[in-house]
Amino acid sequence: MATITLEDRNKRTMLFGFGMALAMLGMGYAAVPLYNLFCRVTGFGGTTQVASESDAALAEQFAASAGGVSYSIRFDANTARNMPWEFKPVQVTDTVAIGQRDMAFYTARNNSDAPITGTATFNVEPEQAGRYFNKIQCFCFTEQTLQPGEEIRMPVLYYVDPAALDDPNMKGVEQITLSYTFHRADQDPS
Structure with missing residues (x-):
């Protein structure tokens, strides 16, 4: 059974954090058009x-x-x-x-x-x-x-x-x- 080194765990954590940051940035850019679409459809x-x-x-x-x-x-x-x-x-x-x-x-x-x-x-x-x-x-x-x-x-x-x-x-x-x-x-x- 292979053991995961501390360096590999740190790389995974860093990649996961970077991926989450990109996802949050994407959601920030998508928020305004999605909100406008929601308002147009519902009259909100x-x-x-x-x-x-x-x-x-x-x-x-x-x-x-x-x-x-x-x-x-x-x-x-x-x-x-x-x-x-x-x-x-x-x-x-x-x-x-x-x-x-x-x-x-x-x-x-x-x-x-x-x-x-x-x-x-x-x-x-x-x-x-x-x-x-x-x-x-x-x-x-x-x-x-x-x-x-x-x-x-x-x-x-x-x-x-x-x-x-x-x-x-x-x-x-x-x-x-x-x-x-x-x-x-x-x-x-x-």
């Missing part, structure tokens, strides 16, 4: 769903059977500290029938003397409404570049999924808040 943390036109058409068909249930939608706008834009909703609240497509507009104005590229992050409150709030078209899907003094109107085409009516966690929810925050894009050197 108020993450909205992205819908296609065909999804919206199906929701409208089911909306007819919803009996005219509607939600008040509140629109919120913020900018990061280093973002010299004025950003706001055109209309602060709206009422939308469940399953019906609706459109909201936001305006953004670059108050600096240089072109700035921004990207918007979004959230929905209450948190449980995120899985039912579906955006078909949104300025948050792409980066926005504004020239000095330029102002633009940006649309959001959305609907609230009729499946919200079957969720006991949505009972008592009367208003859903769609909130955006504009940040400088990563590659923007300004």
Whole structure:
């Protein structure tokens, strides 16, 4: 029977420790994309769903059977500290029938003397409404570049999924808040 020397045990321990360190590093890099995927799939943390036109058409068909249930939608706008834009909703609240497509507009104005590229992050409150709030078209899907003094109107085409009516966690929810925050894009050197 072969005996394992102290040197061999130390090598194994070192290799095991190195392997564990690599595994932890890999998990660290995978954590953000996996968390984002989890949030998109489940609506966790108020993450909205992205819908296609065909999804919206199906929701409208089911909306007819919803009996005219509607939600008040509140629109919120913020900018990061280093973002010299004025950003706001055109209309602060709206009422939308469940399953019906609706459109909201936001305006953004670059108050600096240089072109700035921004990207918007979004959230929905209450948190449980995120899985039912579906955006078909949104300025948050792409980066926005504004020239000095330029102002633009940006649309959001959305609907609230009729499946919200079957969720006991949505009972008592009367208003859903769609909130955006504009940040400088990563590659923007300004």
